[in-house]
Amino acid sequence: MPPSPCLRSFSRLSLDASTHNFLAPRLLHPRVACFSTSTARPAAAPKKKGSTAAPKKGVKSLNTKKGKKSPGGDAGKRPAQGDRKALRKRIVLSNDNALEVSSLTDLDKANVLSDANEGKVMGLPAEKVVDALRAVDAFKTTQGWSLFRRPAVLMRKEAMQLASLFREVEDSATGPQKRTIRRILSGERMSGKSTLLLQGMSMAFLRDWFVISLPEAQDIVNAHTDYAPLPNSQPMQYTQDTYTANLLQQMLKSNVTFFESAKLTTTPDLPLPLPAKARLADLVALGMANPEASWPVFVALWNELSQPGRPPILLAVDGLSHIMRHSAYMSAEVKPIHAHDLTLIRHFVDHLSGQKKLPNGGLVLGATSQSNAPTSPALDFCIEVAQARQKTSDNVPQWNPYKNVDVRVMDALKDLNSDSKDFDVIKVGGLSKEEARSIMEYYAESGMLRHQVNEGFVSEKWSLAGMGNIGELEKVSVRLRL
Amino acid sequence: MTSRELSRSLWKAVDALGSRSRPQCERTVWRAQQSFQPRISRCISTTAARYAEATEQETWEPFAAAPPIEFDSSGDGGKKDSKNMMRTLRVVPASPSYFSAKPTFTDDFLSLSALLRTVATLPVIPPAEAPKVAWKTIDQYRIMTNEPVKTARYHKMLHILRRLNCIHPSLVPDEVVQAMLRYKKPNQPGDIKPTPGVIDELGRSKGVGRRKTSSAVAWLVEGEGEVLVNGKSLSQFFGRLHHRESAVWALKATHRLDKYNLFALVQGGGLTGQAEAMTLAVAKSLLVHEPALKPALRRAGCVTRDPRKVERKKAGHVKARKMPTWVKR
Numbered sequence: 001m002p003p004s005p006c007l008r009s010f011s012r013l014s015l016d017a018s019t020h021n022f023l024a025p026r027l028l029h030p031r032v033a034c035f036s037t038s039t040a041r042p043a044a045a046p047k048k049k050g051s052t053a054a055p056k057k058g059v060k061s062l063n064t065k066k067g068k069k070s071p072g073g074d075a076g077k078r079p080a081q082g083d084r085k086a087l088r089k090r091i092v093l094s095n096d097n098a099l100e101v102s103s104l105t106d107l108d109k110a111n112v113l114s115d116a117n118e119g120k121v122m123g124l125p126a127e128k129v130v131d132a133l134r135a136v137d138a139f140k141t142t143q144g145w146s147l148f149r150r151p152a153v154l155m156r157k158e159a160m161q162l163a164s165l166f167r168e169v170e171d172s173a174t175g176p177q178k179r180t181i182r183r184i185l186s187g188e189r190m191s192g193k194s195t196l197l198l199q200g201m202s203m204a205f206l207r208d209w210f211v212i213s214l215p216e217a218q219d220i221v222n223a224h225t226d227y228a229p230l231p232n233s234q235p236m237q238y239t240q241d242t243y244t245a246n247l248l249q250q251m252l253k254s255n256v257t258f259f260e261s262a263k264l265t266t267t268p269d270l271p272l273p274l275p276a277k278a279r280l281a282d283l284v285a286l287g288m289a290n291p292e293a294s295w296p297v298f299v300a301l302w303n304e305l306s307q308p309g310r311p312p313i314l315l316a317v318d319g320l321s322h323i324m325r326h327s328a329y330m331s332a333e334v335k336p337i338h339a340h341d342l343t344l345i346r347h348f349v350d351h352l353s354g355q356k357k358l359p360n361g362g363l364v365l366g367a368t369s370q371s372n373a374p375t376s377p378a379l380d381f382c383i384e385v386a387q388a389r390q391k392t393s394d395n396v397p398q399w400n401p402y403k404n405v406d407v408r409v410m411d412a413l414k415d416l417n418s419d420s421k422d423f424d425v426i427k428v429g430g431l432s433k434e435e436a437r438s439i440m441e442y443y444a445e446s447g448m449l450r451h452q453v454n455e456g457f458v459s460e461k462w463s464l465a466g467m468g469n470i471g472e473l474e475k476v477s478v479r480l481r482l
Numbered sequence: 483m484t485s486r487e488l489s490r491s492l493w494k495a496v497d498a499l500g501s502r503s504r505p506q507c508e509r510t511v512w513r514a515q516q517s518f519q520p521r522i523s524r525c526i527s528t529t530a531a532r533y534a535e536a537t538e539q540e541t542w543e544p545f546a547a548a549p550p551i552e553f554d555s556s557g558d559g560g561k562k563d564s565k566n567m568m569r570t571l572r573v574v575p576a577s578p579s580y581f582s583a584k585p586t587f588t589d590d591f592l593s594l595s596a597l598l599r600t601v602a603t604l605p606v607i608p609p610a611e612a613p614k615v616a617w618k619t620i621d622q623y624r625i626m627t628n629e630p631v632k633t634a635r636y637h638k639m640l641h642i643l644r645r646l647n648c649i650h651p652s653l654v655p656d657e658v659v660q661a662m663l664r665y666k667k668p669n670q671p672g673d674i675k676p677t678p679g680v681i682d683e684l685g686r687s688k689g690v691g692r693r694k695t696s697s698a699v700a701w702l703v704e705g706e707g708e709v710l711v712n713g714k715s716l717s718q719f720f721g722r723l724h725h726r727e728s729a730v731w732a733l734k735a736t737h738r739l740d741k742y743n744l745f746a747l748v749q750g751g752g753l754t755g756q757a758e759a760m761t762l763a764v765a766k767s768l769l770v771h772e773p774a775l776k777p778a779l780r781r782a783g784c785v786t787r788d789p790r791k792v793e794r795k796k797a798g799h800v801k802a803r804k805m806p807t808w809v810k811r
Contacts, residue, residue: 188715188717188718189718190717430715433706455740456737456740459706459707459739459740460707460734460739460740462707463707463708463709463716463730463739463740464716464717464723464726464727464730465717466709466715466716466717466718467708467709467715467716469715469717472717475723476723480723
């Protein structure tokens with residue numbers, strides 16, 4: 001260890017001119033990083049403006065830009081990095097200018113599944129549901145939440161169908177045979193599929209279910225997150241560590257009440273040591289902190305959830321057609337990886353197809369999309385078949401034998417072509433006129449629709465919105481106000 | 483006639499009383515009848531205008547042509563006689579307007595004026611309610627008469643014809659009908675009557691509409707406002723709200739949107755053309771159900787076919803009208 005005066009003098013030793021004129025006051029010296037051996041150079045003086053010689057008279061210049069002071073691009077301030085994306089992805093759930101709707105009642109644990117609120121607009125309770133839904137990214141930017149004072153949903157016919165499914169599952173929870181009900185939500189563009197999925201999630205949150213939601217299937221398969229082969233898997237599967245860690249975080253944030261009390265009952269097989277007397281939340285936190293262990297943590301969590309006495313589970317995914325085709329990932333042989341070979345998606349699809357049952361009962365929901373949907377002929381065909389079977393079972397469309405068939409998707413969805421009640425398609429269609437009237441009255445009470453809501457007005461907007469398509473109805477009556 | 487004479491003499495009496503400021507409005511009735519006579523009102527004159535008493539001038543009476551010249555009757559008189567006769571002969575033309583520049587037109591005009599004078603007392607209907615007649619254009623009339631008729635003159639004649647057309651239809655004399663026939667176009671507007679639409683056994687009415695290069699067929703049944711275009715819902719087929727509104731505009735403007743279900747097949751052109759073709763098609767099929775809505779639909783602008791199409795490109799032009807830019811060399 002050299003003596004400290006030496007170190008001090010060494011630190012002052014900077015090889016610029018400042019060392020030579022000691023007499024100058026120290027503050028005037030340019031600050032130079034210690035230990036740097038390069039000489040300090042002052043920044044170049046700013047160029048004088050207008051120093052270039054004026055063009056000669058009578059000589060044509062080639063500059064065709066007229067009246068522009070700074071030819072080197074606009075001087076506007078650019079948003080900082082990430083600002084634009086943050087603005088694009090921002091979820092606004094309240095509008096201070098909208099009026100408070102006095103008649104709006106909140107959903108709660110008692111009334112969320114009751115048939116009495118069919119056709120009513122119900123508020124989502126702020127602290128229990130809205131925060132959880134925010135945590136799982138259930139709100140989308142394209143939905144009109146930012147138009148109203150606080151989030152509220154219309155309990156439409158399809159939502160009541162969902163509620164009855166929830167009741168069926170809960171009724172079977174007491175018996176020995178726990179039910180797993182699987183549904184695909186399909187319908188026109190803007191008909192409210194994602195919102196129906198959100199309604200299902202809010203029901204699950206209110207009924208203290210465990211919710212695992214893949215908010216956007218595209219994010220899993222579009223090769224924007226890292227992936228790694230899962231060791232000892234045959235055929236080869238791929239884990240997505242960062243995505244899984246993020247998913248664990250979402251699960252932890254959204255299922256707060258469950259994680260508060262849940263204890264670890266098994267001894268999970270993890271690559272990382274778990275502290276003694278760990279709770280389930282600690283297990284998840286371990287997976288969040290160590291993305292490389294996130295998949296084993298997810299498996300361990302799933303094992304925990306499979307133990308008897310745990311709540312029923314809601315598995316939800318939005319954008320189903322993304323996971324019913326090849327993903328954008330490449331294998332080591334530079335072949336595209338099928339989406340079903342990604343562990344997270346495989347986990348979901350196994351439960352959707354009925355290959356695995358939810359041990360404590362539950363619901364598997366998948367929503368299709370019409371605006372962001374790659375072609376997935378097998379999925380489209382299966383949905384078509386299921387809808388045809390709902391009408392009559394004798395006039396079912398046949399697969400065109402000259403088309404390439406994605407066998408894995410067909411296998412996963414083959415239950416749609418059987419008589420099982422557990423797997424079906426919920427057709428999200430247009431609202432009835434009563435439902436349309438109810439939601440338009442809500443718009444009017446919020447002050448966003450300035451028109452008397454009478455029968456003629458409702459039926460006119462109902463027709464213009466393509467027979468009660470709720471997204472179009474909102475567009476026609478609230479957004480395009482003239 | 484007698485009544486007219488009576489009224490005129492009454493007016494004369496009133497005139498004689500010297501009421502300078504005559505109530506003009508009361509006079510309009512018979513002044514309108516008189517206005518066809520050539521009347522010169524000089525603004526410089528300060529005297530009260532008086533109307534000629536003798537309206538039935540003798541000159542208007544049917545003109546008798548001179549008898550044909552019999553050259554042979556005095557043939558025995560020899561050459562000298564015939565020569566003398568030829569010298570003294572005056573050929574009188576058949577028409578008194580023979581020596582005018584436009585004899586046929588003058589004859590037509592005079593005969594129509596005379597006819598109007600005879601029928602002027604018949605009750606009339608407002609011009610808006612008179613039967614629609616397509617009169618011959620000035621060009622057609624010029625070709626018919628082979629005379630260089632001036633436009634203003636012809637319009638004066640059309641004025642008389644329109645006045646004749648305003649006679650109450652149940653009282654029109656046959657001679658007026660015959661006289662007007664000469665000035666009518668061969669094809670009249672109401673000649674071609676479209677076959678009225680029918681509601682078929684399923685309660686549908688059909689209408690066809692076109693616009694730009696699109697064509698639409700629409701079927702209307704009674705219902706509650708459902709719309710299908712080419713098997714898709716309205717919002718799926720037309721993304722723009724404006725197009726949706728113009729597609730069902732005929733129903734919306736008449737407050738029938740929730741009374742009917744609409745099915746349409748549209749093809750050709752773009753979305754705007756398809757939407758506006760649907761406007762026409764829906765309006766036509768609505769008229770089958772409710773013909774009384776025609777004025778309302780016309781006011782809403784749904785009845786008339788817009789005949790505009792893309793103008794063709796011409797040789798030497800960049801587009802239909804645009805010329806290439808001028809280059810110095």
